[in-house]
Amino acid sequence: MPNDYDAIVIGSGLGGLTAGALFAHAGHRVLVLEQNDSFGGAATTYHRGAMTIEASLHETAGPRATSDPKGEIFEALDLYQDIELVPVGDFQEVRCPLIGAPLVIPHGIDALRERLTERFPHEAGPIRRFLKRVGSTQSAIQFLMEKHDSLWWLAHSAELPFRLWPVLRDMRSSVSQVLERYFGGNEAIKFALAANLPYYADDPDQMWWLIYAVAQGGFIQGGGNYIKGGSQVLSDKLVDRIREGGGEALSGQTAVEILLGGQGEVSGVRYRPRAGGENVVAHAPVVFANASPHAVENMLPSAERDSFMAPYRGKPLSTSLVSITLGLNRRPSELGLSAYSTMIIPEWMERLSDFKHGAGLFAEMPSGRLPALGVCDYSRIDSGLIDGELFPVSIAGADRLTNWDGLSDADYHSKKNAWLDTVIGRLDEEWPGFAGAVVQSDMATARTMHHFLNTPGGAVYGFAPNVPEQSLLSGPPRTPKTSIKGLWLASSYAGMGGFSGAIGSGGWAAKAALHEFV
Numbered sequence: 471m472p473n474d475y476d477a478i479v480i481g482s483g484l485g486g487l488t489a490g491a492l493f494a495h496a497g498h499r500v501l502v503l504e505q506n507d508s509f510g511g512a513a514t515t516y517h518r519g520a521m522t523i524e525a526s527l528h529e530t531a532g533p534r535a536t537s538d539p540k541g542e543i544f545e546a547l548d549l550y551q552d553i554e555l556v557p558v559g560d561f562q563e564v565r566c567p568l569i570g571a572p573l574v575i576p577h578g579i580d581a582l583r584e585r586l587t588e589r590f591p592h593e594a595g596p597i598r599r600f601l602k603r604v605g606s607t608q609s610a611i612q613f614l615m616e617k618h619d620s621l622w623w624l625a626h627s628a629e630l631p632f633r634l635w636p637v638l639r640d641m642r643s644s645v646s647q648v649l650e651r652y653f654g655g656n657e658a659i660k661f662a663l664a665a666n667l668p669y670y671a672d673d674p675d676q677m678w679w680l681i682y683a684v685a686q687g688g689f690i691q692g693g694g695n696y697i698k699g700g701s702q703v704l705s706d707k708l709v710d711r712i713r714e715g716g717g718e719a720l721s722g723q724t725a726v727e728i729l730l731g732g733q734g735e736v737s738g739v740r741y742r743p744r745a746g747g748e749n750v751v752a753h754a755p756v757v758f759a760n761a762s763p764h765a766v767e768n769m770l771p772s773a774e775r776d777s778f779m780a781p782y783r784g785k786p787l788s789t790s791l792v793s794i795t796l797g798l799n800r801r802p803s804e805l806g807l808s809a810y811s812t813m814i815i816p817e818w819m820e821r822l823s824d825f826k827h828g829a830g831l832f833a834e835m836p837s838g839r840l841p842a843l844g845v846c847d848y849s850r851i852d853s854g855l856i857d858g859e860l861f862p863v864s865i866a867g868a869d870r871l872t873n874w875d876g877l878s879d880a881d882y883h884s885k886k887n888a889w890l891d892t893v894i895g896r897l898d899e900e901w902p903g904f905a906g907a908v909v910q911s912d913m914a915t916a917r918t919m920h921h922f923l924n925t926p927g928g929a930v931y932g933f934a935p936n937v938p939e940q941s942l943l944s945g946p947p948r949t950p951k952t953s954i955k956g957l958w959l960a961s962s963y964a965g966m967g968g969f970s971g972a973i974g975s976g977g978w979a980a981k982a983a984l985h986e987f988v
C-alpha cells in the first residue's frame with residue numbers, strides 16, 4: 471500500500487505536535503489528527519464572552535534551565551523567534567497558616583536560601599544543605615543526559631560514582647523522605663519548599679524525589695515563564711512547523727483504528743470526521759500516539775492489545791486538576807494580590823503528607839474543607855491575555871474523575887456551581903472584596919479533562935510521577951517505544967507531564983522514530 475504520509479500523529483497535545491514538527495523538520499510529510507476543533511490539547515486557550523481563558527499554563531521553566539528538554543527543541547525548531555516567554559517574577563507566594571505571614575519564594579538558589587533563613591533561622595544549616603542537594607542532583611542528572619560514547623564512559627568510570635552519587639543515593643526516595651531527612655518534623659518549611667506540589671502530583675509520599683529536584687529545581691534556579699498570548703501560541707507555532715514542512719494538521723478528526731501490516735508493523739490510521747461522513751484511511755509507516763495508551767489500546771486489533779498494554783496496565787495515573795478562571799472587573803493587585811502565582815494551603819493541612827487528602831474533596835458537596843489552591847494573576851505580567859477591563863485569575867486544585875462519577879448533567883452542574891461559590895468565598899477571605907469583583911467565571915473539572923483530552927481518570931500529566939518500582943539501572947522508567955513496530959508514544963505518558971515533560975517526550979519519540987525510519 472503506498473504511503474500517503476511518512477508519519478501520522480494521533481492527537482495534537484504538545485507531545486504529539488513536537489514529535490510531528492521535528493519529523494517534518496527532518497524532511498518528512500506528517501499528518502496530525504485532532505478530535506477537537508482546536509489544536510494543542512491542554513495547551514490551548516479559548517474564549518468565554520470577552521474573556522480569553524488559558525486552559526492550562528500557569529508557568530513553565532525557562533528553556534535554558536538546567537535539564538529542561540525544551541531548550542534543544544526550541545533551538546531545533548527555531549521557536550525562539552516566534553515565542554515570547556515572559557518571566558513571571560518571584561516564583562510564588564505561599565499563604566499557609568503553619569508558616570505565618572505570606573512568604574514570597576523568590577527564584578535563584580542564593581535568594582531563596584536567604585529568604586528561607588530569614589523566616590526559619592534555626593534551619594539555616596538544613597536549608598543550605600537541602601538547596602545544595604537540589605543543585606547537585608540537577609548537575610548529576612544533567613551529566614547523565616550528556617551524550618558520550620562508551621569509550622568516554624569507560625575513561626571516566628573512576629569519577630562516575632562521585633558525580634552520580636546524588637542520583638544514586640536518592641534513586642528510590644520520595645519527596646517526603648528527602649524533606650524529612652533535612653527538616654524532620656518542621657512541616658512549615660516543607661510547605662514553603664513544596665507548596666505547589668499539586669501541580670505535579672497529589673501525594674508527596676509517592677512522588678519521586680528526582681522529579682521534584684529537576685522540575686522544582688528548574689523553577690528555583692531560573693524562575694517561571696508564561697508564553698505571551700497563551701499556550702495556544704506555542705501549539706499553533708508547532709502546527710505551522712508541520713505545515714511548513716509540507717504536512718497537514720486536521721481538527722475535528724477522531725482516530726478510531728491503527729492499521730497494521732503483515733509483519734505486525736504500523737501501516738496507517740482510520741479516522742472519523744466529527745462533521746459526519748465516511749471514515750477515512752491514511753497510510754504511513756510511523757504513528758505517533760499523543761492520545762493516552764489507554765485510548766490507543768482500543769484502536770488496535772484485539773490480538774495486539776495485551777502485549778501493547780503490558781507496560782502500562784496497573785500503572786497509577788497522575789492527578790487531574792480543577793481549573794477555574796474568574797474574570798474580575800478590577801485589577802487583582804487593587805484587591806491585595808501581590809504575586810503572579812500564589813499557593814493557598816488550607817488550615818486543615820498540618821503535614822505535607824496531607825496533600826494526599828486534597829484531591830478527593832470534590833467527591834462531596836462543599837463542607838468547609840478545600841484542597842490547596844494555586845492562584846495565578848495574568849494581569850501582573852505582560853501575558854497578552856488582558857482584553858479591555860476584564861482581568862482573568864486562574865485557580866487550580868487537585869481533582870480526580872471519580873469525584874464526578876455517576877452524576878446527571880443537572881447534578882454535575884449544581885455541584886460544580888456550589889464548589890465554584892466556595893472557592894470564590896475562600897478567595898474573598900484571603901483578599902476581601904474579591905468576590906464582589908468577579909463578573910465572569912468558568913470551571914473545568916477532571917470530567918472536563920477526561921472528555922476534552924480523552925485521558926483516563928482525567929489525568930493531565932500522564933502516569934503519576936511516583937518513585938519507580940525498578941532500579942534506574944534496568945532502564946528508564948518510561949519510554950516512547952511500544953510493542954508495535956512503528957508506533958511511538960509521544961505524550962506525557964512516554965516520559966513526564968507538564969509543558970517541559972510533554973515537549974521532551976515528543977522530542978524523544980521523534981528522535982527514536984527517526985533513528986529507525988528509512
Ligand SMILES: Cc1cc2nc3c(=O)[nH]c(=O)nc-3n(C[C@H](O)[C@H](O)[C@H](O)COP(=O)(O)OP(=O)(O)OC[C@H]3O[C@@H](n4cnc5c(N)ncnc54)[C@H](O)[C@@H]3O)c2cc1C
Pocket residue numbers: 480481482483484485486503504505506510511512513525526527528529530669723724725726760761762765791792793866919922923924925930931932960961962963967968969970972
Ligand atoms: C488546568 C491545568 C493546568 C496546568 N498547568 C500547568 C503548568 O502551569 N505548567 C505545566 O508545565 N503544565 C501544566 N499543565 C500540564 C500540561 O498542560 C500537560 O501535562 C501537557 O500539556 C500534556 O500534553 P500531552 O502532549 O501529554 O497531551 P494532551 O495535552 O493531553 O493532549 C492529548 C491530545 O490528544 C487528543 N486525542 C485523544 N484521543 C484522540 C483520538 N482518538 N483522535 C484524535 N485526537 C485524540 C486530545 O483531544 C488532545 O488534544 C496543566 C494542565 C492542566 C489541565
